[in-house]
Amino acid sequence: MENEKGTSETRLMKGNEALAEASFRAGMQAYFGYPITPQSEVLEYLAAQAPNHPDVVILQAESELAAINMVHGAAGAGARAMISSSSPGISLMQECLSYMTSAQLPALIVNVQRGGPGLGTIQPSQGDYFQAVKGGGHGDYHLIVLAPASVQEMVDFVFDAFRLSEKYRNPAMILADGALGQMMEKVILPAAGSLPKMDAPWATTGKRHIRERNIITSLFIQPEQMEKLNLILQAKYSQMQKEVRWEEIRTEDAAIVLVAFGLTSRICEKTVDLAREKGLKVGLLRPITLYPFPTNAIAKLAKSAQAFLTVEMNAGQMVEDVRLAVDGKRPVDFYGRMGGMIPSPEEVLVRVESIAEKLHAVPA
Amino acid sequence: MEPVANIGGMELVYKKPHTLTEIPTHYCPGCAHGVVHKILMEVVDEMGIQEETIGVAPVGCSVFAYNYMNIDMQEAAHGRASAVATGIKRVLPNKYVFSYQGDGDLAAIGTGETIHTVNRGENIMILFINNGIYGMTGGQMAPTSLLGMKTTTSPFGREASTMGNPLKITELIAQLPGAYFVTRHAVYNTAAVRKLKKAIEVSFKYQKLNKGTCFIEVVSNCPNGWKMTPVESNQWLEKNMLPFYPLGDIKVPKS
Numbered sequence: 001m002e003n004e005k006g007t008s009e010t011r012l013m014k015g016n017e018a019l020a021e022a023s024f025r026a027g028m029q030a031y032f033g034y035p036i037t038p039q040s041e042v043l044e045y046l047a048a049q050a051p052n053h054p055d056v057v058i059l060q061a062e063s064e065l066a067a068i069n070m071v072h073g074a075a076g077a078g079a080r081a082m083i084s085s086s087s088p089g090i091s092l093m094q095e096c097l098s099y100m101t102s103a104q105l106p107a108l109i110v111n112v113q114r115g116g117p118g119l120g121t122i123q124p125s126q127g128d129y130f131q132a133v134k135g136g137g138h139g140d141y142h143l144i145v146l147a148p149a150s151v152q153e154m155v156d157f158v159f160d161a162f163r164l165s166e167k168y169r170n171p172a173m174i175l176a177d178g179a180l181g182q183m184m185e186k187v188i189l190p191a192a193g194s195l196p197k198m199d200a201p202w203a204t205t206g207k208r209h210i211r212e213r214n215i216i217t218s219l220f221i222q223p224e225q226m227e228k229l230n231l232i233l234q235a236k237y238s239q240m241q242k243e244v245r246w247e248e249i250r251t252e253d254a255a256i257v258l259v260a261f262g263l264t265s266r267i268c269e270k271t272v273d274l275a276r277e278k279g280l281k282v283g284l285l286r287p288i289t290l291y292p293f294p295t296n297a298i299a300k301l302a303k304s305a306q307a308f309l310t311v312e313m314n315a316g317q318m319v320e321d322v323r324l325a326v327d328g329k330r331p332v333d334f335y336g337r338m339g340g341m342i343p344s345p346e347e348v349l350v351r352v353e354s355i356a357e358k359l360h361a362v363p364a
Numbered sequence: 365m366e367p368v369a370n371i372g373g374m375e376l377v378y379k380k381p382h383t384l385t386e387i388p389t390h391y392c393p394g395c396a397h398g399v400v401h402k403i404l405m406e407v408v409d410e411m412g413i414q415e416e417t418i419g420v421a422p423v424g425c426s427v428f429a430y431n432y433m434n435i436d437m438q439e440a441a442h443g444r445a446s447a448v449a450t451g452i453k454r455v456l457p458n459k460y461v462f463s464y465q466g467d468g469d470l471a472a473i474g475t476g477e478t479i480h481t482v483n484r485g486e487n488i489m490i491l492f493i494n495n496g497i498y499g500m501t502g503g504q505m506a507p508t509s510l511l512g513m514k515t516t517t518s519p520f521g522r523e524a525s526t527m528g529n530p531l532k533i534t535e536l537i538a539q540l541p542g543a544y545f546v547t548r549h550a551v552y553n554t555a556a557v558r559k560l561k562k563a564i565e566v567s568f569k570y571q572k573l574n575k576g577t578c579f580i581e582v583v584s585n586c587p588n589g590w591k592m593t594p595v596e597s598n599q600w601l602e603k604n605m606l607p608f609y610p611l612g613d614i615k616v617p618k619s
Contacts, residue, residue: 030454032451057454059450062477062480063476065444065476066476066477067447069440069447069448069451069477072438072440072441072444072447072448072451073420073447073449073450073451073452073453073455074452074454075451076451076452077418077451077455081455095441096441096444103438204436204437204438205418205436205456205459206415206416206417206418206456206459207434208415209415213434213436213437215439216437216438216439217437217438218439219427219428219439
């Protein structure tokens, strides 16, 4: 099964395992984790493969709290570091993610979401959208957030997330869900070594006599200094807007545009087919980056489309960003299932048909 | 340190190590932090390991330790210093790594991280400053506050039945197989300072053996939080803290 490094290969893999394998190939140097369903296979896979990667640190911590602070230490020391967990565990990490963003540390955080709130369920959910894209912890900050919709993207986004996180010295999150983590698909694993090593002259690797000491901190007690740091962060977030990614399917002539990310976007793709079979002009916009959000792309569609339907596996979170983008120009409806329930394409179609009836704009 | 020099007919017998920065510390008069910072950095200087040493500062009075220590440092969230130090040491196994933590940080909010870091035998040094009070936030009860001790959150004195007993975390730590060297010191007189310095030095040396964690408690004072003069606080420390937190080695390496 193991191939020599330096070649890409095709395998049938679970999302969690594919992501873990991709992390080795992306040059990850340190992983810290803690078991939680439905993402435990990441740590299990890494632990099983560890003998093939003697230079990679793989450590099961005593808690998610400790694990993310180990990521802080490793990233601050200049290592390409990573952590994965599922919703309750990600909640525990929010304090440190705020610290890491303020201290400008790059790292990859993977959230294989499960239904909440509370201990919730182990079934897939998208209930952590707000937490992922709006900051999650205290203070003004954002994570870079990528939302995969296939096992292939569970692989590809590991590379993208490391690259973006290091480019902006800001933690990046892959926001997946339990279904993407558990399902098996054919996947092409890129060759190892394609991602250049992180250049981190700011890292705490030992104060060389040729430079001043490096300090990794998020403490700026003088308000003038703290505001300055905030302005630096906000300038980075402005810069990051150019990294926005989205995908559009049959939106050219669409009267009704579905907006969905991750697993739900695949369900909605099927709904688009079903609706088109019935002669309804329906398209799909799928945000790939959730932060930055494809606001302009949605605003543009608000000129041609007549109505939007946002579909999520939550009570309606991304729909708020869609409404901000549409800016009152068109009606924006929402359909969602919660607590680990997955909507079917047919359920979504019922909502689409009801919107179409209201519009009287598309031929039946 | 530099060799003894002759300046203007006077012999230079003491010099601040270049491992301490020029920034004046914010510590209160009589506080032990300044002394511990100084001898820690003297050891780093004398061992010639400034370029190979990475420290982790806590949340607490020593939150700004990185301002005073002229080495690479990271600031950790409250209680997480040993986890951050673990992350650093695991990716830089050949460097000297230490965390510098107070009692609230290490023995209350960070108890889990402390125990598991030592249990894994991380090859780091943990310097634990125990003054039995939360100094930075204004003198609240700490996990190590003595019974009867009056603080702003135990204004009538710490009482075991509702507030629990002071935690002897160093004795607890010594039980763990991952602990290589566990010792308790103080800096209330010059003899004690010299002993602590020796302990710090051997702890750095032990780090190269990869045999486990070195854990040094420094029983310390807090004149401001204890509402005493510096002299009174050291007398109180000797009379009340040391009988409960006796000085000396608790676990030494088997030769």
